[in-house]
Amino acid sequence: MRKGRRRQEGFAIKSSAPAWMTTYGDVITLLLCFFVVLFSISTIDARRFEMALLSLQGALGLLPGGKTLVEEDWQEIAGEEMLRAELLAQELAELEGVRLRLQQVIRAAGQEDRVLVETDQRGLIIRFLDQVLFDLGKAELKPEARELLDKVAVVLKQIDNPIRVEGHTCNLPINTLRFPSNWELSTGRASAVVRYLITEHGLSPLRLSAAGYGEYRPIASNDTEEGRRQNRRVDIVILRSSLSRTEPR
Numbered sequence: 001m002r003k004g005r006r007r008q009e010g011f012a013i014k015s016s017a018p019a020w021m022t023t024y025g026d027v028i029t030l031l032l033c034f035f036v037v038l039f040s041i042s043t044i045d046a047r048r049f050e051m052a053l054l055s056l057q058g059a060l061g062l063l064p065g066g067k068t069l070v071e072e073d074w075q076e077i078a079g080e081e082m083l084r085a086e087l088l089a090q091e092l093a094e095l096e097g098v099r100l101r102l103q104q105v106i107r108a109a110g111q112e113d114r115v116l117v118e119t120d121q122r123g124l125i126i127r128f129l130d131q132v133l134f135d136l137g138k139a140e141l142k143p144e145a146r147e148l149l150d151k152v153a154v155v156l157k158q159i160d161n162p163i164r165v166e167g168h169t170c171n172l173p174i175n176t177l178r179f180p181s182n183w184e185l186s187t188g189r190a191s192a193v194v195r196y197l198i199t200e201h202g203l204s205p206l207r208l209s210a211a212g213y214g215e216y217r218p219i220a221s222n223d224t225e226e227g228r229r230q231n232r233r234v235d236i237v238i239l240r241s242s243l244s245r246t247e248p249r
Contacts (some may be wrong), residue, residue, distance in 0.1 A: 088121065091240040095124045098159060098238065102126060105151045115148070123161065124238040126152060130229040137174055139188035141196060149193070152236070153201040162244045163197075164209045165190040166235040170228035171215040187212025189234055209247070 099117050102124075106115045116127040133145040141149070156163065167186035179185040190210035197203045220227035 087242060088240070091123070091242060092119060095119070095161075095238065095240070098155060099124055101155050101158075102152065105155060109148055109151060111148060122237055122243065123240045126236040126238070128234045128236075130232050133193070133234050134189055136232075137176070137179070137185070139179070139185060139192050141192055146196065146200075149196060150201070153197055153203065156197070156203060156236075156238070157201065159238065160207070161241055162207050162209070162239045162247060163203070164211060164237045164239060165193045165197075166217075166237060167210075167212045168217055168231060168233045168235070169215050170218075170231040171222040172228065182214040183212055185212075186214050193234060193236070 099119065102117050103112070106112050106117065109115075111132065114129050114132050116125075116129070118125045118127060128145075131142075132148070133141055135142065167188070167190035169182040169186050171182075174180075174182055174185055179188065187210065190212050194208045194210045197208060198205055215222070215231065218227075218231045219233075220230040222228050222231060
């Protein structure tokens with residue numbers, strides 16, 4: 001029996017494939033299963049793949065056309081970015097004096113809690129919150145609003161920057177004969193302010209523009225009344241001088 005087993009075992013060893021092929025087959029099978037599982041549970045996000053590819057090309061110094069950026073190109077790009085940053089800082093510094101004058105006017109009118117002066121990359125923003133200029137659901141300037149705009153207009157006439165008036169609402173719906181939606185209400189309010197600055201203070205119409213954003217540019221949550229009061233606003237945006245080049249001629 002032992003001899004027979006030895007013969008059988010010896011015969012099996014002689015007739016089987018080499019040991020390395022068994023290991024190789026196991027590895028290939030496992031890899032196949034692994035990639036099948038990956039394919040079944042994954043989806044390719046083309047946009048993310050493209051962004052990753054572009055990032056990799058940038059890291060390797062490659063451009064889409066197969067070109068490369070040499071050191072002079074990188075220096076030119078860095079120089080342009082530095083110039084833009086310096087221009088932004090310079091223009092915002094020029095608007096700093098305007099900001100201080102506006103804050104004095106607003107403080108003298110006792111409206112510092114309801115009229116804010118802020119700075120962003122576009123320039124200087126005079127933000128009239130809630131019902132400072134208009135009653136709820138209306139686009140006629142209130143008498144006290146005209147007095148406040150008279151004081152603000154004095155400062156606006158001292159500068160040459162382009163000015164954009166932006167109307168905003170909260171998400172409470174409106175449906176009247178004059179204002180079928182918040183779009184009409186927000187644009188009506190912005191237009192009323194522009195018209196007042198032109199007719200009453202002689203600001204050049206070429207400097208002014210009006211925009212209405214409805215409820216779609218909130219600065220606070222519309223889930224609370226306090227948030228809705230902040231979103232009901234009119235912004236007078238004093239644009240940086242260089243942005244005038246982007247305005248239509």
